[in-house]
Structure formats: C-alpha cells, structure tokens
Amino acid sequence: MKRQEEMKRKEELKRQEEMKRKEELKKQEELKKQEEMKRQEEMKRKEDLKRQEELKKQEEEEESEDTISYYYECYHEGIKFQDEKSYVTHFKSEHPNDYPFYCNICHKGFYSYMAIDNHCRSKGH
Numbered sequence: 001m002k003r004q005e006e007m008k009r010k011e012e013l014k015r016q017e018e019m020k021r022k023e024e025l026k027k028q029e030e031l032k033k034q035e036e037m038k039r040q041e042e043m044k045r046k047e048d049l050k051r052q053e054e055l056k057k058q059e060e061e062e063e064s065e066d067t068i069s070y071y072y073e074c075y076h077e078g079i080k081f082q083d084e085k086s087y088v089t090h091f092k093s094e095h096p097n098d099y100p101f102y103c104n105i106c107h108k109g110f111y112s113y114m115a116i117d118n119h120c121r122s123k124g125h
C-alpha cells in the first residue's frame, strides 16, 4: 500500500515535471517568435527608412535639377548666373555696349526680362 502510494506520488511528480518542461518549451518558443517578430519589424523599419531616404534623395535631385535648369547664361563667354540681378550686373560692367536681353522678333535690347515681356506684350508679339 505504501509502495503504491509512493509510486503514485512519483508519477504525479513526473507528470508535473513533464508539464513544467512543456510550459518552458512553449515559453521559449513564444520568446523566439517574439524575437523573430521584433527582428522582422526592425528590418521593415530599416527598409522603410532606407526607402524614405532614397525618396528624399530623389526629391533633392529633382529639386537641384530644377535650379540648375533655371539660370541665365551670358552669350559672350557662357558664364551662368543663378538670378537675373547678377546676370544684369555682370552685363552692365563687362559688356556695357550690349543688352542682356534681346527681343527675338525685333531684336531690341533690354535690361530686364520684365521689360522685354512688357515690350512684347505692347507690341503684340
């Protein structure tokens, strides 16, 4: 009788240990899963960041292309100017006998793009 009880107790203990072991395993698997998820999220985050940076770079490149295409070029020596004011200043000091802008139709000279615009509008061309 006593032996039987002992055996029963041992079995109970074994069962509990087995359950504990299984729970431990389950916990470990869950931890692993969580880590894997974390890793994937981290990777996704990094990819997103990379994509955003690339997009930003593309936008910046597009912007710089815009500014580069927007210049005034002296037709005497090919010097480029970012704005009209420095272009006209250059013309007045380096080429005082020439105008920075000429009307394409009647070839009249002007000192500003606005003036040539007004001229063409008033002349109707």
Ligand SMILES: [Zn+2]
Residues within 6 Å of the ligand: 074, 075, 076, 077, 078, 079, 090, 091, 094, 095
């Ligand atoms: Zn020049």
Ligand SMILES: [Zn+2]
Residues within 6 Å of the ligand: 103, 104, 105, 106, 107, 108, 119, 120, 123, 125
């Ligand atoms: Zn004209």
